[in-house]
Amino acid sequence: MKKVYLDNASTTQIRTEVVTEMARVLSEDFGNPSSTHSFGRNSKNLIELSRKSIAKNLNCSAQEIIFTSCATEANNFIIQSCIKDLHVTRIITSKIEHHAVLHTIQILQNQNKIAVDYVNILPSGDIDVVHLSDLLSVEGKTLVSLMHVNNEIGTVLNLERIVKICKQYNAYFHTDTVQSIGKTPFNLQESSIDFLVASAHKFHGPKGVGFAFIRKGIVLTPLLLGGEQEKGLRAGTESVHNIVGMSKALELSYSTLAEEEKYITELKDYTVSQLLAHFPEVKFNGKPTETFYNILNVILPFSEDKTSMILFNLDMKGIAVSRGSACQSGSIKPSHVLAEILDAEDLKKPSLRISFSHYNTKEDIDYLIENLKLI
Numbered sequence: 001m002k003k004v005y006l007d008n009a010s011t012t013q014i015r016t017e018v019v020t021e022m023a024r025v026l027s028e029d030f031g032n033p034s035s036t037h038s039f040g041r042n043s044k045n046l047i048e049l050s051r052k053s054i055a056k057n058l059n060c061s062a063q064e065i066i067f068t069s070c071a072t073e074a075n076n077f078i079i080q081s082c083i084k085d086l087h088v089t090r091i092i093t094s095k096i097e098h099h100a101v102l103h104t105i106q107i108l109q110n111q112n113k114i115a116v117d118y119v120n121i122l123p124s125g126d127i128d129v130v131h132l133s134d135l136l137s138v139e140g141k142t143l144v145s146l147m148h149v150n151n152e153i154g155t156v157l158n159l160e161r162i163v164k165i166c167k168q169y170n171a172y173f174h175t176d177t178v179q180s181i182g183k184t185p186f187n188l189q190e191s192s193i194d195f196l197v198a199s200a201h202k203f204h205g206p207k208g209v210g211f212a213f214i215r216k217g218i219v220l221t222p223l224l225l226g227g228e229q230e231k232g233l234r235a236g237t238e239s240v241h242n243i244v245g246m247s248k249a250l251e252l253s254y255s256t257l258a259e260e261e262k263y264i265t266e267l268k269d270y271t272v273s274q275l276l277a278h279f280p281e282v283k284f285n286g287k288p289t290e291t292f293y294n295i296l297n298v299i300l301p302f303s304e305d306k307t308s309m310i311l312f313n314l315d316m317k318g319i320a321v322s323r324g325s326a327c328q329s330g331s332i333k334p335s336h337v338l339a340e341i342l343d344a345e346d347l348k349k350p351s352l353r354i355s356f357s358h359y360n361t362k363e364d365i366d367y368l369i370e371n372l373k374l375i
């Protein structure tokens with residue numbers, strides 16, 4: 001059966017060059033990086049070379065990169081340590097953050113560790129910047145945590161504008177950059193972002209590895225206690241093959257960025273034009289020309305009785321996309337992101353998230369449209 005993968009915001013296909021590199025490390029470089037003999041030193045060296053390469057790609061210093069098991073861990077580490085070590089008493093965030101941030105903050109609030117303010121979301125899915133300034137004008141040691149690219153609708157936060165406002169009010173700024181690292185350039189030396197996070201599997205690297213960027217001068221204590229790995233900031237034997245794979249994947253993503261971004265943008269434009277041609281009443285969550293180039297979230301003009309069957313029917317045809325609203329996946333809860341921006345009527349309709357990579361083709365899109373028409 002033909003297989004079409006259009007769920008690249010969930011995870012991406014690993015690049016073959018990354019697999020080759022990882023397989024070599026797995027079979028040859030098995031030393032424990034904490035061991036002082038040559039096997040251990042060799043593994044340690046691979047980790048430090050990977051750290052340097054990642055730092056170079058983001059224009060920051062290697063000591064600012066801390067390896068973790070995933071972005072969820074990195075988000076938890078930063079948010080929890082900000083309260084513990086930087087004496088943050090209030091977090092300003094939004095209701096459209098990924099659960100790795102949203103649930104963490106809600107649990108800390110329930111434990112009475114912090115006060116939480118939610119910045120308003122505009123109908124476009126963008127942050128209300130005026131409201132953010134209002135919230136920041138209230139005294140208190142504050143962390144602002146706002147994601148760069150929304151994983152469901154693809155809205156893009158103007159990071160430099162937000163960081164400027166945060167610094168004006170002396171607030172720390174953390175951003176979940178899981179959907180944008182490796183897909184858009186970062187120059188962290190030129191920026192005042194305090195913390196960001198990444199997960200390798202979102203940029204054609206392996207699962208089970210990520211990193212936190214913690215700006216030089218900010219001193220945090222670890223979430224995971226034990227050994228002295230990662231300068232005592234993250235105990236546990238490092239996953240050497242995963243770290244090397246992540247660094248290779250990031251290097252490849254940045255070396256091919258311009259051509260892949262152009263290719264994917266054209267594919268997204270093609271999808272929009274085909275959807276409009278075949279389903280004139282289609283609507284988009286977030287303006288397709290303004291949302292991130294690899295994410296398209298669409299409300300299909302299908303009747304409610306067809307809603308529950310869409311994902312299932314597409315899956316039967318080998319097509320992987322993601323839900324945008326509840327009913328299709330059998331879940332009773334609507335998407336917390338769409339619930340913030342859609343009215344009750346549109347929330348009932350089937351929204352689909354189509355997310356692209358350079359591995360997709362126009363034929364994939366034609367196959368998707370053809371099968372949507374059969375529903």
Ligand code: PLP
Binds near residue numbers: 010071100178179
């Ligand atoms: N943040 C965002 C925006 C995401 O899209 C995801 C994954 O879907 C995560 C965090 C969590 O990443 P991981 O599951 O790799 O920790």
